[in-house]
Amino acid sequence: MSVFDLVILGGGSGGYACALRSAQLGLSVALIEADKLGGTCLHRGCIPTKALLHSGEIADGARDASHFGVNAQFLSMDMPAVNSYKDGVISKLHKGLQGLVKSRNITYIEGYGKLVAKDTIEVNGEKITGKNIILATGSYARSLPGLDIDGVKVMTSDHATKLDYVPKSVIVLGGGVIGSEFASVWKSFGSEVTIIEGLPHLVPLEDESSSKQLERAFRKRGINFELGTRFKSHTVTADGVTVTLEDGKTFTAEILLVAVGRGPVSANLGYEAQGITMDRGYVLVDDKCRTNIPGIWAVGDLIPTLQLAHVGFAEGILVAEEIAGLNPRPINYDGIPRVTYSEPEVASVGLTTAIAKERGYDVVELNYDLAGNGKAQILRTAGSIKLVAQKDGPVLGIHMVGARVGELLAEAELIFNWEASAADVAPLIHAHPTLSEAMGEAHMALAGKPLHAHG
Numbered sequence: 541m542s543v544f545d546l547v548i549l550g551g552g553s554g555g556y557a558c559a560l561r562s563a564q565l566g567l568s569v570a571l572i573e574a575d576k577l578g579g580t581c582l583h584r585g586c587i588p589t590k591a592l593l594h595s596g597e598i599a600d601g602a603r604d605a606s607h608f609g610v611n612a613q614f615l616s617m618d619m620p621a622v623n624s625y626k627d628g629v630i631s632k633l634h635k636g637l638q639g640l641v642k643s644r645n646i647t648y649i650e651g652y653g654k655l656v657a658k659d660t661i662e663v664n665g666e667k668i669t670g671k672n673i674i675l676a677t678g679s680y681a682r683s684l685p686g687l688d689i690d691g692v693k694v695m696t697s698d699h700a701t702k703l704d705y706v707p708k709s710v711i712v713l714g715g716g717v718i719g720s721e722f723a724s725v726w727k728s729f730g731s732e733v734t735i736i737e738g739l740p741h742l743v744p745l746e747d748e749s750s751s752k753q754l755e756r757a758f759r760k761r762g763i764n765f766e767l768g769t770r771f772k773s774h775t776v777t778a779d780g781v782t783v784t785l786e787d788g789k790t791f792t793a794e795i796l797l798v799a800v801g802r803g804p805v806s807a808n809l810g811y812e813a814q815g816i817t818m819d820r821g822y823v824l825v826d827d828k829c830r831t832n833i834p835g836i837w838a839v840g841d842l843i844p845t846l847q848l849a850h851v852g853f854a855e856g857i858l859v860a861e862e863i864a865g866l867n868p869r870p871i872n873y874d875g876i877p878r879v880t881y882s883e884p885e886v887a888s889v890g891l892t893t894a895i896a897k898e899r900g901y902d903v904v905e906l907n908y909d910l911a912g913n914g915k916a917q918i919l920r921t922a923g924s925i926k927l928v929a930q931k932d933g934p935v936l937g938i939h940m941v942g943a944r945v946g947e948l949l950a951e952a953e954l955i956f957n958w959e960a961s962a963a964d965v966a967p968l969i970h971a972h973p974t975l976s977e978a979m980g981e982a983h984m985a986l987a988g989k990p991l992h993a994h995g
């Protein structure tokens with residue numbers, strides 16, 4: 541059998557992006573996938589959750605219709621119909637991706653692979669050899685010691701994305717991105733929701749001001765949460781699940797979603813046996829995604845960088861271009877856009893105030909309240925755009941809360957990554973009335989020439 545330029549283990553965001561870009565650059569590629577091309581993001585992550593959130597948005601729209609002078613009524617969720625809408629989106633994208641891989645002449649191998657030599661993956665009893673091996677086996681939903689996942693009453697996001705009924709009540713363990721998104725979905729669907737988060741805030745990796753605004757909005761929506769308190773134990777009963785916290789409080793609900801983070805899929809795959817340096821199951825890499833073993837690379841959730849699909853895409857592309865000799869620039873991880881797609885959305889790029897100060901910047905901040913934005917008023921959304929900037933220097937971070945603010949990240953990302961200052965952005969004209977005007981107004985205010993801003 542011929543030797544491929546690249547043999548990629550795992551066909552999720554990281555693996556397939558690497559395959560597509562490598563093939564485009566004229567390299568020969570084998571892509572090995574045990575389950576479905578597209579991985580977590582397409583089948584049980586980004587896409588299904590965003591479809592569920594959109595159904596929730598429509599439900600909330602029906603509930604709130606009278607505010608907009610529309611006679612409509614929310615009756616109930618039709619979960620088989622919700623799931624068929626969601627599965628239809630997944631299936632269409634899956635087919636498109638399969639077509640893309642085929643059209644680029646990538647050798648797609650279905651099967652569970654293992655690294656058996658520094659240049660070889662064994663799959664279906666066959667040895668596939670490559671000049672380069674790319675590990676892209678992704679991540680799995682973690683649990684806590686003693687918290688067994690039964691997939692019925694105690695579940696992870698894998699089960700929750702496929703649920704065929706609306707639970708009366710839910711406890712969401714973990715108030716990070718995944719936990720907050722599911723809390724938002726279920727509240728919109730009509731469940732009673734309680735989030736339990738061990739750290740002092742929801743979405744704790746975000747700027748504290750964004751977390752506080754999300755908490756205010758969730759409180760207003762009737763989503764309950766307990767912050768700064770940790771899970772101690774749970775009991776599964778005939779009717780549901782009771783959770784006891786370390787502070788002695790107990791909560792009972794029909795189901796418990798465990799959303800306490802994701803761990804790398806790396807056990808028993810031959811990684812350690814080949815001498816790859818690892819840390820708590822993560823494969824360690826340099827700024828070009830090279831492991832310590834020449835010719836072996838790793839990308840996506842398997843390495844300890846931000847666990848996001850677009851990070852996997854970027855790392856996959858980086859590896860492909862490095863192997864092709866294009867000498868790409870390493871990824872600036874501060875410049876990765878991040879979104880929690882709850883209602884309201886939380887979106888950011890760059891540094892939080894706390895991190896900017898930690899790094900020694902002389903920080904100035906500006907908070908532009910969406911109350912001053914026409915489109916936000918039309919949508920009846922609350923929130924803000926917060927700028928963190930170096931005094932007389934570039935914008936270091938942009939932090940947003942409000943309906944649809946995820947769509948504003950495209951501009952925020954350019955501002956951050958092109959190291960623009962408020963004075964650079966202020967003269968740019970934003971269409972009226974759009975939410976993006978708030979981005980312009982925030983920079984105008986920081987540049988000392990506020991228009992629709994008080995004070």
Ligand SMILES: Cc1cc2nc3c(=O)[nH]c(=O)nc-3n(C[C@H](O)[C@H](O)[C@H](O)COP(=O)(O)OP(=O)(O)OC[C@H]3O[C@@H](n4cnc5c(N)ncnc54)[C@H](O)[C@@H]3O)c2cc1C
Binds near residue numbers: 576580652839849
């Ligand atoms: C509920 C949820 C919501 C999310 N929402 C978002 C979002 O909105 N935006 C965003 O950017 N990110 C989101 N993510 C994160 C995103 O899904 C991941 O960051 C992304 O999927 C990581 O890509 P990956 O290629 O590293 O791994 P994966 O997508 O996990 O792919 C790894 C692939 O490797 C395969 N594999 C593993 N072991 C083997 C083996 N031995 N042999 C062959 N194949 C193997 C697996 O079957 C899998 O298909 C979400 C995740 C979850 C769980």
